[in-house]
Amino acid sequence: MTRKVKSLRTLSAQLLKDKAVRAAYDEMSLEFEVARAIIGARERLNLTQGELATRMGVTQPFVARLESGRSLPTMATLKKIAEATGTVPKVKFVSERS
Numbered sequence: 001m002t003r004k005v006k007s008l009r010t011l012s013a014q015l016l017k018d019k020a021v022r023a024a025y026d027e028m029s030l031e032f033e034v035a036r037a038i039i040g041a042r043e044r045l046n047l048t049q050g051e052l053a054t055r056m057g058v059t060q061p062f063v064a065r066l067e068s069g070r071s072l073p074t075m076a077t078l079k080k081i082a083e084a085t086g087t088v089p090k091v092k093f094v095s096e097r098s
Contacts, residue, residue, distance in 0.1 A: 028069060035069035041085040042067075055084035 006014075015021050025032075042052045042063075049063040056063070057080070066073055066081075073081070078089045 031069040031072055034072060035067050038063075038073075038081055039067050041081060041087050045085055047085075052081075052084055056080040 016025060042049070047055075048060075049067065050060040053060045053063045056077075065071060066077070081087075082089050
């Protein structure tokens with residue numbers, strides 16, 4: 001018997017239909033947004049997590065934790081990421097209505 005493998009997008013859409021899952025996801029939206037920004041900066045340079053870690057002077061598991069969205073980086077860590085990727089961190093506050 002063959003199992004059909006679901007794409008991450010399909011699985012996410014299914015899971016987010018559940019109100020409890022959606023609430024938990026929404027609570028962590030900032031963490032996920034920061035994680036996506038870190039991943040994007042790394043991928044634009046075609047770096048692995050290990051290569052980014054070396055540039056930052058940290059370990060690969062540390063970068064993996066940042067990219068998982070499980071925790072928010074400190075300002076010092078954001079500066080290290082920026083220096084390692086040749087970027088500048090930018091923070092802005094926007095209305096929730098936009």
